[in-house]
Every structure is written in structure tokens, then in C-alpha cells.
Amino acid sequence: MVTGFATLEEAQSVPEPKEILIDFDKIIVYTGDDITKKLNEISATDFRDRFTKTELVGIEKLKLMGDETAMYLLAKIYTLGANLINLNSLEVSQGLQYLASKNVLESGRIKEILSNV
Secondary structure, eight states: OEEEESSHHHHHTSOSSEEEEEETTEEEEEETHHHHHHOOEEEHHHHHTTSOHHHHHHHHHHHHTTOHHHHHHHHHHHHHTTSEEETTOHHHHHHHHHHHHTTSSOHHHHHHHHSOO
16 A cells, blocks of 8 residues: 555555545555455445435436536446445545535535445
């Protein structure tokens, strides 16, 4: 595991295989054996169920307004079904941060959704 990167670009410069995690105030890059140790995966259905009704409706409203990012996020959640979502992935973290920026999620909810329950 390598930590202490100031920018995402620096973290992305670490050779593959790697997994990048943005943990609010720090950027962590997992490499080698650490990649398999840190996986925090749940099914897409379980991930969807972590959202409140109000949050899911808010995402759907963004989609209906033509928000392409919301369309993409919903498509991923609804089509993955039993496939796994890595709660530590950069894509998930950025997606939740995007929803918070659109006032669909309160910023405190991001940590709750990503928690290892």
C-alpha cells in the first residue's frame, strides 16, 4: 500500500496493478497483495438498498432532466444485479461525491453508504 499522494495524477502514476481509493482527505493506492486484502464488495442490489427512497427519487429526477452522469450511475446500479460493487473504488466514490454536489445526497451520507456494515 502506498499513501500520501497530493493529487490523483500522482496516484495514477503508480504502475499497475493498483487500486486507488480517495478517503476524503487522503489518496491511497493499493498495490500487490494489498489489493485483494482491502476489497470491500457488495452486490449492486445491496448497494442500491443503502440509498433512501428520497435519494433514489432524486437520482431518478436528475436522470429525467437529462443528467448523463445520473443516467450512467443508475444504469450501473440497476443492471449489475448480483454482480459486485467495490465500495473502495474510485468510480463509486466519485459518483457519490457527484450526487452530493447535486444535493441528492448530504455529504455525511457518503460515509454511511460506503461503510462496511
